[in-house]
Amino acid sequence: xxxxxxxxxxxxxxxxxxxxxxxxxxxxxxxxxxxxxxxxxxxxxxxxxxxxxxxxxxxxxxxxxxxxxxxxxxxxxxxxxxxxxxxxxxxxxxxxxxxxxxxxxxxxxxxxxxxxxxxxxxxxxxxxxxxxxxxxxxxxxxxxxxxxxxxxxxxxxxxxxxxxxxxxxxxxxxxxxxxxxxxxxxxxxxxxxxxxxxxxxxxxxxxxxxxxxxxxxxxxxxxxxxxxxxxxxxxxxxxxxxxxxxxxxxxxxxxxxxxxxxxxxxxxxxxxxxxxxxxxxxxxxxxxxxxxxxxxxxxxxxxxxxxxxxxxxxxxxxxxxx
Numbered sequence: 001x002x003x004x005x006x007x008x009x010x011x012x013x014x015x016x017x018x019x020x021x022x023x024x025x026x027x028x029x030x031x032x033x034x035x036x037x038x039x040x041x042x043x044x045x046x047x048x049x050x051x052x053x054x055x056x057x058x059x060x061x062x063x064x065x066x067x068x069x070x071x072x073x074x075x076x077x078x079x080x081x082x083x084x085x086x087x088x089x090x091x092x093x094x095x096x097x098x099x100x101x102x103x104x105x106x107x108x109x110x111x112x113x114x115x116x117x118x119x120x121x122x123x124x125x126x127x128x129x130x131x132x133x134x135x136x137x138x139x140x141x142x143x144x145x146x147x148x149x150x151x152x153x154x155x156x157x158x159x160x161x162x163x164x165x166x167x168x169x170x171x172x173x174x175x176x177x178x179x180x181x182x183x184x185x186x187x188x189x190x191x192x193x194x195x196x197x198x199x200x201x202x203x204x205x206x207x208x209x210x211x212x213x214x215x216x217x218x219x220x221x222x223x224x225x226x227x228x229x230x231x232x233x234x235x236x237x238x239x240x241x242x243x244x245x246x247x248x249x250x251x252x253x254x255x256x257x258x259x260x261x262x263x264x265x266x267x268x269x270x271x272x273x274x275x276x277x278x279x280x281x282x283x284x285x286x287x288x289x290x291x292x293x294x295x296x297x298x299x300x301x302x303x304x305x306x307x308x309x310x311x312x313x314x315x316x317x318x319x320x321x322x
Contacts (some may be wrong), residue, residue: 027260028116030123032147032212032268033277039306041278044142045135047079049070050309052205078178080307082102082280083144085121086300093293107295111285114299118283123261126305127212127268133177144304145177147268147275147315154200154269154314155181157229162294167318175310184318186265188216191224195249197269197314202251206312211247211256212268216321218258221247221267264321270313294296 056075089110096106103109125131125146132149136142152175155165166172170184194211201208215222247254254269262268281302288296307313 026116027258028120030119030261031121031257031259032127032185032262032275033119035210035272035275037273037276039276039278041082041280041304044082044280044302045079046082046278046280046304046306046315047077048306048308049075049077049218050311051075052124052311053130069280076251078176078307080278081135081142081144081279082302082304083125083142084300084302085118085125086298087117088288088296088298089114090107090296091295093295096295108296111297111299115283115285118299118301120261122301122303123259127259127262127266128197130180130183130263132180133174145307146305147270147307147313148181148263148266148304149173149177150175150310151181151313151315152176153204153311154197154206155317165193165200165314165316170318177305177307181317182309183265186318186320189220189267189316189319193316194221194224194267194269196318198249198251198254201271201314203268203314204311206271206274206314207252208271209252209254209307210268210272211269212259212262212270213266214259214262214264214321215258216264217267217319218256220255264320267316267319268313269315274308274312276308277303278306279303295316 052073065105089107091106091110100106125144126145129146130148131143131146133145134140134143152172155172165182167184167187169182171182173179173181198208211221245256247256279302281300283301284299286298286300288298290296
């Protein structure tokens with residue numbers, strides 16, 4: 001050790017070295033809402049109609065007989081509520097006057113963050129919660145019914161029954177977004193469960209194209225024996241493939257999509273063309289009146305889930321998560 005040389009340990013006035021980048025690994029992907037079409041709505045309660053054809057019949061007509069008539073079945077009128085998701089940001093005049101690393105204006109940086117957070121919150125509300133529509137009042141926030149509250153036709157039965165998707169003790173929603181599904185006994189996901197719910201959807205006229213799951217059950221799907229042909233080793237490139245992004249069912253090809261925000265105990269099986277987001281107010285960045293030496297902003301969005309026909313889709317519920 002030198003006692004005659006000046007070194008950094010004794011020096012005063014060395015400038016700091018702070019990178020001009022900010023690293024954030026928070027997940028931003030929102031695959032369910034990203035796949036949904038957007039449609040404009042004009043009220044906090046918005047409605048649409050669903051219909052279905054009569055069951056197939058073995059009856060035939062007698063030659064020359066008079067035509068007989070029956071009352072046609074009416075359409076079903078259903079609806080959902082919009083909900084407001086909002087975030088705020090406030091920065092002092094002093095802060096905006098300082099020289100900050102990684103961003104030119106603090107408020108602009110904070111507004112961008114709030115917008116990303118709102119998108120994540122919406123995804124969580126749509127597929128991460130078993131949430132029913134709430135009308136709201138002066139002290140209660142409105143809520144939009146989630147995917148779990150809508151699916152009824154293809155979420156029926158008890159464990160062991162043909163086409164069953166929900167565990168013992170559980171029950172589906174009412175298909176109207178006004179009754180939450182009841183959780184039942186959890187059990188491990190199997191390929192038979194997935195096949196059963198796809199069968200049920202197809203039988204009811206659906207054509208599902210997406211399988212969506214959280215991390216644990218996405219890995220379960222990867223382990224299905226039916227997918228063994230895509231789990232292999234590429235010896236030439238010394239690369240091991242152990243992932244499933246496409247599932248080939250008896251009725252067509254389906255994308256297998258991981259989603260960090262989907263409810264961990266559920267696997268969604270759906271036709272993305274039948275789901276949309278009704279937008280009353282798109283993403284807004286509003287300046288709030290100053291009350292002192294600070295700039296204030298409110299970032300918000302008001303929208304709700306549209307289940308154009310819940311029979312197009314299904315769910316495998318009450319699954320183990322570890």
